[in-house]
Amino acid sequence: MSHEPSKTNFIRQIIDADIASGRIAAGGVRTRFPPEPNGYLHIGHAKSICLNFGIARDYGGQCNLRFDDTNPAKEDPEFVAAIEADVRWLGFDWGDHLYFASDYFEALYACAEELIAKGLAYVDDLSAEAIREYRGTLTEAGRASPWRERSVAENLDLFRRMRAGEFDDGARVLRAKIDMAAANINLRDPTLYRIRRAEHHQTGNAWCIYPMYDFAHALSDAFEGITHSICTLEFEDHRPLYDWLVEHVTLASRPRQYEFSRLTLQYAVTSKRRLTRLVNEGIVDAWDDPRMPTIAGLRRRGCTPAAIRAFCERIGVTKSDNLVEMELLDACIREDLDATAPRAMAVLRPLKVVLGNVAEDHVEYLALPNHPKDEALGERQVPFTRELWIDREDFAEHPPKGFKRLVPGGEVRLRGAYVIRCDEVVHDADGEVIELRASIDASTLGANPSDRKVKGVIHWVSARFGVPAEIRLYDRLFNVPFPDREEGDFLAFINPASLAIAQGVVEPVLAAADVGARFQFEREGYFCRDAREPARLVFNRTVGLRDAWSKVAGRT
RNA sequence: UGGGCCGUCGCCAAGCGGUAAGGCACCGGAUUUUGAUUCCGGCAUUCCCAGGUUCGAAUCCUGGCGGCCCAGCCA
Numbered sequence: 001m002s003h004e005p006s007k008t009n010f011i012r013q014i015i016d017a018d019i020a021s022g023r024i025a026a027g028g029v030r031t032r033f034p035p036e037p038n039g040y041l042h043i044g045h046a047k048s049i050c051l052n053f054g055i056a057r058d059y060g061g062q063c064n065l066r067f068d069d070t071n072p073a074k075e076d077p078e079f080v081a082a083i084e085a086d087v088r089w090l091g092f093d094w095g096d097h098l099y100f101a102s103d104y105f106e107a108l109y110a111c112a113e114e115l116i117a118k119g120l121a122y123v124d125d126l127s128a129e130a131i132r133e134y135r136g137t138l139t140e141a142g143r144a145s146p147w148r149e150r151s152v153a154e155n156l157d158l159f160r161r162m163r164a165g166e167f168d169d170g171a172r173v174l175r176a177k178i179d180m181a182a183a184n185i186n187l188r189d190p191t192l193y194r195i196r197r198a199e200h201h202q203t204g205n206a207w208c209i210y211p212m213y214d215f216a217h218a219l220s221d222a223f224e225g226i227t228h229s230i231c232t233l234e235f236e237d238h239r240p241l242y243d244w245l246v247e248h249v250t251l252a253s254r255p256r257q258y259e260f261s262r263l264t265l266q267y268a269v270t271s272k273r274r275l276t277r278l279v280n281e282g283i284v285d286a287w288d289d290p291r292m293p294t295i296a297g298l299r300r301r302g303c304t305p306a307a308i309r310a311f312c313e314r315i316g317v318t319k320s321d322n323l324v325e326m327e328l329l330d331a332c333i334r335e336d337l338d339a340t341a342p343r344a345m346a347v348l349r350p351l352k353v354v355l356g357n358v359a360e361d362h363v364e365y366l367a368l369p370n371h372p373k374d375e376a377l378g379e380r381q382v383p384f385t386r387e388l389w390i391d392r393e394d395f396a397e398h399p400p401k402g403f404k405r406l407v408p409g410g411e412v413r414l415r416g417a418y419v420i421r422c423d424e425v426v427h428d429a430d431g432e433v434i435e436l437r438a439s440i441d442a443s444t445l446g447a448n449p450s451d452r453k454v455k456g457v458i459h460w461v462s463a464r465f466g467v468p469a470e471i472r473l474y475d476r477l478f479n480v481p482f483p484d485r486e487e488g489d490f491l492a493f494i495n496p497a498s499l500a501i502a503q504g505v506v507e508p509v510l511a512a513a514d515v516g517a518r519f520q521f522e523r524e525g526y527f528c529r530d531a532r533e534p535a536r537l538v539f540n541r542t543v544g545l546r547d548a549w550s551k552v553a554g555r556t
Numbered sequence: 557u558g559g560g561c562c563g564u565c566g567c568c569a570a571g572c573g574g575u576a577a578g579g580c581a582c583c584g585g586a587u588u589u590u591g592a593u594u595c596c597g598g599c600a601u602u603c604c605c606a607g608g609u610u611c612g613a614a615u616c617c618u619g620g621c622g623g624c625c626c627a628g629c630c631a
Contacts, residue, residue, distance in 0.1 A: 008570090009569095013572095034631090035631095036630085036631055038630090038631080068631065070630090070631080071630060071631070073630095074630075074631090127629095128628080128629050131628095131629075132627075132628085135627060136558095136627075137558085137627060138557095138558050138559075138626075138627060139557065139558045139559095140558080141558090142627090169629090170629065172629095173629055175629095182559085183558055183559040183560090184558090184559055184560075184626085185558090185559080185626060185627050186559095186626075186627095188627085191628085191629050193629085194629035195629080196629075210629095212628090212629075212630085212631090213630070213631045214631095217631085233560095233561070233562090233624080233625065234624095234625055234626075234631095235625095235631090236560060236561060236625075236626090237559075237560055237561090237625070237626050238626090239560090240560095259561085261561095261562080261624090266567085272631090314568070314569085314578095314579060314580075315568060315569085316568060316569050316570090316579095318562090318568090318569075319561065319562060320561095320562050320563065320568095320569090320624095321562075321563085321623075321624065322568075323567070323568085324567065324568060324580090325566085325567045325568080325580070325581075327567080327580060327581060328567075328568070328579080328580045328581085330580095331579085331580055331581090332580090334592090334593095338592075338593060339593095343590080345590095372588090372590080372592090372593070373593075373594085402591090404591070405591090413589050414589090415589065415590065416589070417589090419589095444589095446589090448589080454589090455591095456589095456591085457588095457589050457590065457591090458590090459590075520590085520592085522590045522592080523590045523591080523592070524590090525592095545590075545591090545592050545593090546591095546592065546593090547591070547592085548591050548592090549591040550591090551591095552591080553591095
């Protein structure tokens with residue numbers, strides 16, 4: 001019995017069968033990850049990346065990184081660079097196999113001429129609106145364009161003049177001649193090329209006609225010798241067109257398309273259109289805002305590549321709805337970080353404690369292990385002084401039932417240090433607790449009192465040596481599980497508490513933390529030194545610790 | 557109401573005619589100087605429903621029901 005979910009999936013089973021039947025050689029599987037550089041990669045892309053690169057890795061095959069850059073108006077080289085960085089950061093390597101669909105523009109153009117020559121494509125003069133009308137509806141067949149029966153010679157001439165720039169943008173398109181009555185709308189003479197005078201980030205002004213996705217994608221797969229072209233379910237209806245193209249164009253190889261269901265992460269959105277709005281409308285700071293489900297956002301939040309890979313492994317690959325709870329991602333992050341993150345103490349909502357029986361100038365360095373289970377992570381010196389900060393939530397004047405932290409007259413263990421007793425509570429004029437007077441039991445360093453049980457353990461930071469830090473507490477960006485499915489604008493469901501900023505105090509070692517370094521702040525959660533503001537001491541909460549107490553406390 | 561696809565625990569998911577894996581979540585309980593981690597135990601007599609085939613059905617057949625996707629010169 002495995003304790004991990006089975007690593008196979010229906011696509012791997014298809015590949016196994018293809019190898020068994022001899023359709024492909026054992027190490028001959030070739031996949032590709034084909035992003036359009038019109039935005040940043042998100043967690044849904046991570047699923048596809050892990051699938052495609054994972055298959056190539058496990059079968060000794062090859063996975064190409066291919067930018068599907070057929071729409072220059074929406075694309076930007078900034079996104080090309082970000083996508084490459086994100087795929088690498090996730091732990092995958094495309095070797096020499098970095099391609100652009102735009103690398104094939106000349107070859108694709110030749111394929112289009114071949115289709116025209118075979119009488120399988122024609123230049124249509126209809127406007128975009130007219131084409132839509134002629135296409136028919138889901139229940140009614142479409143009608144043939146009046147330009148559908150042009151001669152091969154005329155089509156060739158017109159298409160060449162389209163390329164030469166003789167016509168205005170949108171004046172004509174090249175269409176496949178398939179079947180205007182097809183039940184599958186994708187087969188009702190789909191557009192193959194459009195005229196669009198836009199500077200392309202890779203090809204500059206070399207072209208004024210650009211191929212459509214269906215045309216470019218299928219043929220690019222064939223050019224690259226892709227054996228298994230894996231995409232998401234919404235392209236299932238496009239497969240007959242994919243097959244039609246790959247059949248009617250003279251090609252050296254015959255790729256096949258397979259579809260799996262895309263990931264829907266609850267309490268998040270992953271459509272590029274919506275992510276772009278979040279950025280452009282300033283709802284979040286940028287594509288790498290830690291609340292974004294982008295790879296860059298997850299990275300900045302402190303998530304590890306291993307955690308994302310484990311997540312993608314666990315959600316599986318099927319054709320049924322993949323509506324995954326955020327808790328699964330959180331669990332994967334905690335699992336990785338629990339094993340690898342050094343521990344430290346940070347007080348998020350400081351409350352001063354003055355230890356009456358500790359001398360004013362007393363400084364005692366306590367050697368604390370950086371990890372409870374991994375000695376290799378070493379230890380650090382933590383200064384202990386008369387005045388400390390503890391978290392306000394670790395003290396209660398009127399404790400709820402079951403509270404085992406500090407209370408008036410009660411005792412608690414300071415993590416890694418002494419047991420203290422709260423002797424006095426100092427209030428301000430409004431009755432607010434502003435300070436605690438306490439005393440240590442000097443016999444309890446590294447030892448428990450023999451005559452009584454001290455249940456609670458709280459974390460602390462020396463007031464004299466502690467360092468102020470901004471601590472950003474991130475929560476889910478939306479307050480409904482499926483923002484996309486709600487009525488109205490999805491921005492209405494933004495969680496107003498998705499970011500809470502705390503001005504805390506951290507132990508001295510953290511002042512020297514590298515940017516991007518991850519820690520467990522004991523009893524709080526996992527945090528990462530923010531990489532965007534290296535000049536300041538800012539920590540982002542990656543994920544909180546599992547918290548059984550809040551559940552108990554919440555019940556009463 | 558055209559076409560395509562999908563329905564196995566709250567979520568994900570194995571299963572591929574021989575009698576329901578696993579993970580997350582949840583609920584106990586043990587250990588613990590993190591209310592963490594770890595550990596141990598519980599958690600689908602039933603697989604959307606109804607018929608049928610079979611010695612035997614989540615798996616095959618038929619008919620329903622429910623959900624998702626498609627009418628860009630986007631990908």
